[in-house]
Amino acid sequence: MEDFRFVNKTDIRFGKNHIDTELHDAVAQFGQNVLLAYGGGSIKRSGLYERVMKALSGLNVVELSGIEPNPKIDSVREGQRLVKEHNVDVVLAVGGGSVIDASKVIASAKFYEGDPWDLVLDADKRYAIDQLPLVDILTLSATGTEMNWASVISNPETNQKIGTFGPNTPAVSFLDPQLTYSVSKWQTAAGSIDIFSHLTEQYFDQANDTDIQDGQIEGLYRAVIKWAPIALATPDNYEARANLMWASTMALNGLVGSGKQNAWTVHPIEHELSAFYDITHGVGLGILTPRWMKFVLSDKTVAKFARFGRNVWSIQDDDDQVVAEKAIQATYDWVKSLEVPTNLPGVEITNDEHFQEMAESAVTFGLDNGYVPMTPADVVALYNASMT
Numbered sequence: 001m002e003d004f005r006f007v008n009k010t011d012i013r014f015g016k017n018h019i020d021t022e023l024h025d026a027v028a029q030f031g032q033n034v035l036l037a038y039g040g041g042s043i044k045r046s047g048l049y050e051r052v053m054k055a056l057s058g059l060n061v062v063e064l065s066g067i068e069p070n071p072k073i074d075s076v077r078e079g080q081r082l083v084k085e086h087n088v089d090v091v092l093a094v095g096g097g098s099v100i101d102a103s104k105v106i107a108s109a110k111f112y113e114g115d116p117w118d119l120v121l122d123a124d125k126r127y128a129i130d131q132l133p134l135v136d137i138l139t140l141s142a143t144g145t146e147m148n149w150a151s152v153i154s155n156p157e158t159n160q161k162i163g164t165f166g167p168n169t170p171a172v173s174f175l176d177p178q179l180t181y182s183v184s185k186w187q188t189a190a191g192s193i194d195i196f197s198h199l200t201e202q203y204f205d206q207a208n209d210t211d212i213q214d215g216q217i218e219g220l221y222r223a224v225i226k227w228a229p230i231a232l233a234t235p236d237n238y239e240a241r242a243n244l245m246w247a248s249t250m251a252l253n254g255l256v257g258s259g260k261q262n263a264w265t266v267h268p269i270e271h272e273l274s275a276f277y278d279i280t281h282g283v284g285l286g287i288l289t290p291r292w293m294k295f296v297l298s299d300k301t302v303a304k305f306a307r308f309g310r311n312v313w314s315i316q317d318d319d320d321q322v323v324a325e326k327a328i329q330a331t332y333d334w335v336k337s338l339e340v341p342t343n344l345p346g347v348e349i350t351n352d353e354h355f356q357e358m359a360e361s362a363v364t365f366g367l368d369n370g371y372v373p374m375t376p377a378d379v380v381a382l383y384n385a386s387m388t
C-alpha cells in the first residue's frame with residue numbers, strides 16, 4: 001500500500017426531502033448572493049426547480065441554465081461572467097455530473113481574470129486562487145462529482161475533453177435518491193456503468209496488498225451489478241436508487257483509491273470518444289471496458305482478474321484463467337443487459353478516421369503509467385476491436 005493523506009470535507013445530506021427543510025440554511029451560511037446552475041430542463045419537468053426556488057426565498061438568486069451533457073467551456077465562461085457581475089457568494093448546482101462539474105470551475109473562475117479554459121488546462125492556476133463554496137443537489141447517480149475534486153470540461157473548438165481538479169470538494173451535497181426516479185433508462189444504464197468503471201480503474205492497480213480498498217471496491221461492484229437492472233426495470237424503486245446513489249459517491253470520493261498507485265486508462269480513452277463524437281460517457285465506457293479487460297489479461301494480471309471473478313461475480317472454478325475469462329464475459333453480458341450499445345457503430349462511430357489522433361491524445365493523460373501501459377498503437381487496436 002502506498003502512503004496517502006485522505007481529507008474530504010463534503011457535508012452529505014442523504015435521504016428523502018432534506019432540501020425542503022435544510023437547503024436554505026445550507027446555502028445561506030455562505031452568503032446571500034446565489035448562482036443557481038442547472039441543465040437543459042429536467043429540473044423544471046420534475047418540479048424540483050420550484051422546490052428549490054421556494055427553499056431559496058429571501059436570497060438573491062441569479063440563474064445559469066442550459067449546461068449540456070459533456071459540459072462545454074462556454075457555459076463556464078457565462079457562469080464566470082455572472083458570478084463576477086452579481087458578486088456571487090455561493091454556487092448551487094442542481095443536476096447531474098455535467099452541471100456540478102461546470103459549477104466547480106465557475107466557482108474558481110470568480111477569482112480569475114482570464115479565460116477559464118486556462119484553469120482547465122493548468123490545475124496549478126486553480127490551486128493558486130480561491131474557490132467559491134459549492135452546494136449541490138444531485139439528480140443522477142454516476143460520476144461521484146458530488147464528493148470529489150474533479151470536473152471534466154469540453155472545448156468543441158479544439159475537440160478536447162479534459163479532466164481538471166480544484167482545491168475543494170462540494171461544501172454540501174444533497175443526495176435524495178427519489179430525485180433520480182425520472183432518470184431515463186439510457187442515463188441510468190450509463191451512470192451505473194460509469195460507477196462500475198470508476199471501480200475498475202482503481203481495482204486493477206499495481207499497488208500490492210490493498211485488501212481494505214479492494215474489499216470495499218468488491219462490495220461496491222456487487223451493489224451496482226445487483227441494483228442497476230432493478231432501477232432499470234422499476235425506476236421508482238427507492239432501495240435501488242439509494243444503493244446506486246451511494247455507490248456513485250463512494251466509488252469516487254477518494255477513499256477506495258487511497259493507497260493505490262496507477263493512472264487511469266479507460267477513462268482517457270473514452271474521453272476522446274466524447275470529445276470527438278459527444279457520446280454519453282458511461283455508454284462509451286461500457287463499450288471499451290470488456291475489450292480493455294481482454295487486452296490487459298495476461299500471466300501477470302490473471303490472479304487479480306481471478307479475484308475479481310470470484311469475489312465480484314461469484315464464479316467458482318479452480319483455474320484462474322478460466323475464472324478471469326468468465327469474469328470478462330460476465331462484465332460484457334451485464335453491460336449488454338442494461339440495453340445500451342456494446343460497440344462503436346451502436347453510437348454512430350462507423351469509421352476509424354480519428355482513431356490515430358484520439359489515441360495519441362489519450363496517451364498524453366498518463367497511459368504509459370497505467371495498470372498495463374498502453375501505446376498509441378495499443379489504443380488504436382482497442383478502438384478497432386470495439387467496432388464489432
Ligand code: NZQ
Pocket residue numbers: 038039040041042043046067068069070071095096097098099101139140141142143144145148150151152179180181182183184187190191194252267281282
Ligand atoms: O440537462 P438536464 O435537463 O438536467 O438533463 C440531464 C442530461 O440530459 C439528464 N438528467 C439528469 N438528471 C435527471 C435527468 N433527466 C431526468 N431526471 C433526472 N433526475 O441526464 C442527462 C445527462 O446528464 P449529465 O449530467 O451529463 O450525466 P452524468 O451525471 O453522467 O455526467 C456526465 C459528465 O460527467 C463527467 C463525464 O465525462 C460527463 O461529462 N465525469 C465527471 C467525473 C467527475 N467529476 O469526477 C468523473 C466521471 O468519470 C466523468 O468523466
Ligand code: ZN
Pocket residue numbers: 143194195197198267281
Ligand atoms: Zn467516469
